[in-house]
Amino acid sequence: xxxxxxxxxxxxxxxxxxxxxxxxxxxxxxxxxxxxxxxxxxxxxxxxxxxxxxxxxxxxxxxxxxxxxxxxxxxxxxxxxxxxxxxxxxxxxxxxxxxxxxxxxxxxxxxxxxxxxxxxxxxxxxxxxxxxxxxxxxxxxxxxxxxxxxxxxxxxxxxxxxxxxxxxxxxxxxxxxxxxxxxxxxxxxxxxxxxxxxxxxxxxxxxxxxxxxxxxxxxxxxxxxxxxxxxxxxxxxxxxxxxxxxxxxxxxxxxxxxxxxxxxxxxxxxxxxxxxxxxxxxxxxxxxxxxxxxxxxxxxxxxxxxxxxxxxxxxxxxxxxxxxxxxxxxxxxxxxxxxxxxxxxxxxxxxxxxxxxxxxxxxxxxxxxxxxxxxxxxxxxxxxxxxxxxxxxxxxxxxxxxxxxxxxxxxxxxxxxxxxxxxxxxxxxxxxxxxxxxxxxxxxxxxxxxxxxxxxxxxxxxxxxxxxxxxxxxxxxxxxxxxxxxxxxxxxxxxxxxxxxxxxxxxxxxxxxxxxxxxxxxxxxxxxxxxxxx
Amino acid sequence: xxxxxxxxxxxxxxxxxxxxxxxxxxxxxxxxxxxxxxxxxxxxxxxxxxxxxxxxxxxxxxxxxxxxxxxxxxxxxxxxxxxxxxxxxxxxxxxxxxxxxxxxxxxxxxxxxxxxxxxxxxxxxxxxxxxxxxxxxxxxxxxxxxxxxxxxxxxxxxxxxxxxxxxxxxxxxxxxxxxxxxxxxxxxxxxxxxxxxxxxxxxxxxxxxxxxxxxxxxxxxxxxxxxxxxxxxxxxxxxxxxxxxxxxxxxxxxxxxxxxxxxxxxxxxxxxxxxxxxxxxxxxxxxxxxxxxxxxxxxxxxxxxxxxxxxxx
Numbered sequence: 001x002x003x004x005x006x007x008x009x010x011x012x013x014x015x016x017x018x019x020x021x022x023x024x025x026x027x028x029x030x031x032x033x034x035x036x037x038x039x040x041x042x043x044x045x046x047x048x049x050x051x052x053x054x055x056x057x058x059x060x061x062x063x064x065x066x067x068x069x070x071x072x073x074x075x076x077x078x079x080x081x082x083x084x085x086x087x088x089x090x091x092x093x094x095x096x097x098x099x100x101x102x103x104x105x106x107x108x109x110x111x112x113x114x115x116x117x118x119x120x121x122x123x124x125x126x127x128x129x130x131x132x133x134x135x136x137x138x139x140x141x142x143x144x145x146x147x148x149x150x151x152x153x154x155x156x157x158x159x160x161x162x163x164x165x166x167x168x169x170x171x172x173x174x175x176x177x178x179x180x181x182x183x184x185x186x187x188x189x190x191x192x193x194x195x196x197x198x199x200x201x202x203x204x205x206x207x208x209x210x211x212x213x214x215x216x217x218x219x220x221x222x223x224x225x226x227x228x229x230x231x232x233x234x235x236x237x238x239x240x241x242x243x244x245x246x247x248x249x250x251x252x253x254x255x256x257x258x259x260x261x262x263x264x265x266x267x268x269x270x271x272x273x274x275x276x277x278x279x280x281x282x283x284x285x286x287x288x289x290x291x292x293x294x295x296x297x298x299x300x301x302x303x304x305x306x307x308x309x310x311x312x313x314x315x316x317x318x319x320x321x322x323x324x325x326x327x328x329x330x331x332x333x334x335x336x337x338x339x340x341x342x343x344x345x346x347x348x349x350x351x352x353x354x355x356x357x358x359x360x361x362x363x364x365x366x367x368x369x370x371x372x373x374x375x376x377x378x379x380x381x382x383x384x385x386x387x388x389x390x391x392x393x394x395x396x397x398x399x400x401x402x403x404x405x406x407x408x409x410x411x412x413x414x415x416x417x418x419x420x421x422x423x424x425x426x427x428x429x430x431x432x433x434x435x436x437x438x439x440x441x442x443x444x445x446x447x448x449x450x451x452x453x454x455x456x457x458x459x460x461x462x463x464x465x466x467x468x469x470x471x472x473x474x475x476x477x478x479x480x481x482x483x484x485x486x487x488x489x490x491x492x493x494x495x496x497x498x499x500x501x502x503x504x505x506x507x508x509x510x511x512x513x514x515x516x517x518x519x520x521x522x523x524x525x526x527x528x529x530x531x532x533x534x
Numbered sequence: 535x536x537x538x539x540x541x542x543x544x545x546x547x548x549x550x551x552x553x554x555x556x557x558x559x560x561x562x563x564x565x566x567x568x569x570x571x572x573x574x575x576x577x578x579x580x581x582x583x584x585x586x587x588x589x590x591x592x593x594x595x596x597x598x599x600x601x602x603x604x605x606x607x608x609x610x611x612x613x614x615x616x617x618x619x620x621x622x623x624x625x626x627x628x629x630x631x632x633x634x635x636x637x638x639x640x641x642x643x644x645x646x647x648x649x650x651x652x653x654x655x656x657x658x659x660x661x662x663x664x665x666x667x668x669x670x671x672x673x674x675x676x677x678x679x680x681x682x683x684x685x686x687x688x689x690x691x692x693x694x695x696x697x698x699x700x701x702x703x704x705x706x707x708x709x710x711x712x713x714x715x716x717x718x719x720x721x722x723x724x725x726x727x728x729x730x731x732x733x734x735x736x737x738x739x740x741x742x743x744x745x746x747x748x749x750x751x752x753x754x755x756x757x758x759x760x761x762x763x764x765x766x767x768x769x770x771x772x773x774x775x776x777x778x779x780x781x782x783x784x785x786x787x788x789x790x791x792x793x794x795x796x797x798x799x800x801x802x803x804x805x806x807x808x809x810x811x812x813x814x815x816x817x818x819x820x821x822x823x824x825x826x827x828x829x830x831x832x833x834x835x836x837x838x839x840x841x842x843x844x845x846x847x
Binding site for chain 1: 565566567568570571572573574575577578579580581582583584585587588614616617618619624627628683686687690691694697698699700793794795796798802803805806809810811812
């Protein structure tokens with residue numbers, strides 16, 4: 001009996017008489033071991049993973065909705081809901097068959113009609129889905145209750161990547177009646193066929209979400225590997241507890257009030273490591289890539305020389321030390337747009353970010369670009385620690401280049417709005433903002449929106465460069481790994497020449513859990529299958 | 535008196551109307567875009583624009599304001615942009631923790647601060663007075679979140695007497711409920727205790743100089759009777775006023791306290807809604823807070839008549 005339990009007993013006896021209410025019975029040890037208490041990286045405010053594409057929504061959605069395919073830890077799509085697939089007609093017709101026995105949480109069987117409706121909704125919102133829609137002969141449709149077919153006008157070799165990728169929005173399968181919802185509207189029910197179901201009556205957005213085990217879920221027989229393999233649940237109940245304050249989450253973990261914390265603040269990790277009941281490890285081996293994003297529409301950064309000048313002067317080491325600290329095991333410089341350690345990683349064309357920084361040459365190039373001393377509007381979200389840190393380094397960098405900085409210290413909500421403005425910086429627009437990209441999104445060009453350069457339709461900053469786009473298309477058509485590597489190297493080099501954006505470095509963050517919890521893996525998504533608590 | 539109460543309640547209508555106009559206009563001109571938050575960092579500008587349109591955020595100011603006022607007049611606070619839940623449901627989910635925190639804090643603060651203030655006035659100039667006043671200065675000066683962290687560190691982490699965070703509903707038992715509120719109430723109440731103790735001391739000092747106190751002493755009344763029966767009752771009006779004003783302090787402090795102790799109350803709901811630009815929720819919660827504040831002021835005014843029979847409405 002610990003001190004608190006002892007005190008509870010004493011206080012309970014004392015208060016029974018006073019209140020006439022008996023304290024709630026504590027959970028039995030068995031019941032406590034079947035409940036996993038998890039603190040996610042952010043608030044789960046909404047729960048439609050197609051409508052809202054925040055990472056936290058996707059992560060929770062992986063419990064409730066299943067996918068046709070799933071990436072394993074080698075970043076290879078493996079069958080999940082699908083039993084088999086057949087490619088005919090020269091790669092233009094894909095026919096899929098669903099596994100037997102799949103059921104939704106309302107007890108209804110998963111049918112091909114549900115899949116077709118889900119994929120049609122997903123394809124409107126997803127970049128790869130949009131590509132498939134653009135070349136489809138007809139929308140994906142059911143052949144019978146377990147078979148569905150997608151007929152295309154031309155081969156699309158990356159079909160399984162599209163259906164199994166873990167980038168948002170993922171191709172989650174919903175009942176047809178929900179999947180018919182406008183992709184720009186929220187679904188009204190949260191019924192999936194995943195291993196856990198959302199306890200809707202216990203969901204308090206901003207405070208907690210509860211998931212209970214779906215007894216009728218039929219896991220695959222293969223061992224689990226990220227989104228692939230058998231998703232076997234060893235706990236009956238998962239409570240997502242939202243804790244906005246990292247110090248509180250840290251104390252709660254050390255005190256045994258929570259079991260698993262997805263993203264501890266780096267500053268708090270030493271204290272967590274000193275606690276013998278807490279284990280700390282890298283959250284996601286694919287890490288994050290810091291981003292220095294230009295607005296390509298307005299001077300001076302509509303001139304590639306100005307962008308190159310900044311790239312020549314930029315020290316990734318400065319950025320990484322500001323964001324992560326001095327622990328070199330957590331970060332590395334990155335002369336690439338792609339995630340290090342993954343099959344397609346390349347440093348082709350990355351020389352501009354390597355070696356000693358040459359401020360004089362950068363200043364000369366900036367002068368050549370015609371920079372006339374106008375203020376540079378830098379949007380810096382103060383409520384996101386990594387972005388605040390990057391903003392401060394950028395301020396110093398631009399000042400050292402002789403630029404006038406209009407440092408807009410604001411919150412992420414405002415940056416989110418203002419970065420969408422194409423107006424000149426002095427009239428509500430912007431020159432630079434910072435963000436970061438999950439390394440999982442940067443392993444290949446499939447869902448790498450930040451590296452698109454198709455002008456008006458491109459991501460914020462609206463870069464335009466045909467060479468980058470051409471190399472990207474080569475990757476989609478690449479028949480094998482070698483061809484894929486060549487295409488990605490070409491894309492990296494072109495994007496470095498064009499300075500589409502500047503990676504400020506590659507860094508990893510931690511996760512922490514109680515030692516009585518086992519089965520936690522390092523991955524881009526917190527995977528709960530195979531996790532046990534004793 | 536009844537007519538006065540009715541008049542005051544009716545007077546809340548224009549007050550609430552002004553608050554509604556102010557809040558709506560402020561949010562309208564404030565930067566930020568909920569559609570961008572919903573869409574996530576990977577969304578394209580086109581996606582964001584389509585979500586904005588689907589939420590009706592592209593409509594003109596007057597159209598949006600008119601629709602909102604019309605809904606409020608029908609008792610409908612609207613639907614959260616993010617959760618798709620009615621704002622009234624979200625408030626209902628969160629009101630118990632905040633109410634509990636405020637009640638416990640209020641009880642704690644009044645029961646500690648008033649005796650402290652009385653004691654300081656009684657022992658004016660002595661070390662007791664100095665100690666109480668030093669505590670008051672300290673409690674005023676240290677931010678709520680620092681007090682919160684310190685308390686959590688000592689009483690939860692080191693001593694393991696109380697939980698670090700969370701909230702248990704009253705329906706699950708008195709002690710589980712109270713256990714989660716003790717540290718937050720002390721953290722939130724510290725400033726409040728300081729405020730009430732200081733005003734109690736100052737008012738008591740003034741009252742203790744009055745002729746009727748000297749008369750009471752001359753009649754042989756005991757010290758306790760003089761302090762609590764004669765002096766405190768006459769000092770009550772300014773003390774009650776400060777307690778009332780302090781409710782606003784509590785509402786503000788609850789925002790921080792609820793974050794530090796992970797209490798799922800209205801304060802956190804407000805902060806989350808502001809960060810996400812969930813306009814209907816912000817508007818609903820601010821309206822509620824304003825309404826509560828107006829009612830508290832009315833209650834304080836009515837309490838005056840209890841303490842000072844000369845006051846009549």
